[in-house]
Amino acid sequence: MKIVAVQKTSLIDYPDNISSILFLSGCNFRCPYCHNKDLVLDRLPKLDEKEVIKDLKSRKKYIDGVVITGGEPTLYSDLIDLIRKIKEIPLLVKLDTNGGNPDLLEELLSLKLLDYVSMDVKADLENYSKAIGVEIDTDIIKESIYTLKNSTIDYEFRTTVVPPFYNDKIARNIGELIKGAKIYYLQQYVPKNTLDPEFENITPYPKKVLERFVEILKPYVKTRIR
Ligand code: SF4
Structure with a gap:
């Protein structure tokens, strides 16, 4: 696993928490x-994990939690060890x-190592x-959605609304896919x-089109624009 950057403080990336x-x-x-x-193409140098944990420990009074993002963190099975160390701080x-990795997601949830998950839903399955x-294989995405919907922790689904991959029909299909989820952000x-x-x-x-998508999604899932 390769941690390549740390943002010391964020007020917006972990709902209701400083992270x-x-x-x-x-x-x-x-x-x-x-x-x-740079993250996706893996162009940045690796940070020393021990130093990162030491730094988090030294700042535990000022933050509530840690957001682990990417790239894609679930590429790495040693993510489990990293999260264990963070939970021990405790944060x-x-x-x-x-x-993309429902098995690791399930494992992390069953080990009770996660407090919040934000999962991207990139499009409907047809356009994924x-x-x-x-x-x-879109069954992978369906499995991750199913896993989160059946978990007891806080989670959200979110989509960055990029015009070629989002329209009224896709909104409806995504609504069906995540029906009954806690919250969905556009x-x-x-x-x-x-x-x-x-x-x-x-x-x-324009914003009014995003608002129309929110209306379309209303029968399926509570949706907000972020
Ligand atoms: S999954 Fe996220 S990090 Fe990976 S390519 Fe897509 S937007 Fe970028």
Whole structure:
């Protein structure tokens, strides 16, 4: 596992908590609109994990928890050890995931190592492979969604609304897919520093279109624009 960056304080990345963010390098997806090029393409040097934990310990009075994000943290089975060390401090742990490793997600949940999970839902199942830039067996995504919906911890699903991968029909299909989930966030797309430079030319939907998606999703899941 490779921790490549630490953001010491964030007020917005862990709902209702002050957090530090750990960024893990590498990702199994290649979403063309991704903003984390250096992480996905694994271009940054590794930080010393012991130093990272020592630093978190020294700041435990000032933060409530740690957000582990990427890239994609669930690429690494030694994520379990890292989270154990953070929980021992003790600090809360929020995991950001693309849902690509339901087995590890399930294991982390059964070990009670997670306090909050945020999972990206990139598109409806029909458009998933296009949205993530690699072929995927969408049963993997369905399993991660199922696992979270059946967990007892706090979680959210979220989608960055990128016009080629989101419309009324896709909103409805995603609604069906995550029906009854605790909360679903739509995030506005910012066309800057994208993995595929072509995606910098895509104009995001205006807010009123996002509001229409919220209306479409209403019968399925509580949805908010973030
Ligand atoms: S946006 Fe896609 S490519 Fe970028 S880190 Fe997330 S899952 Fe990986």
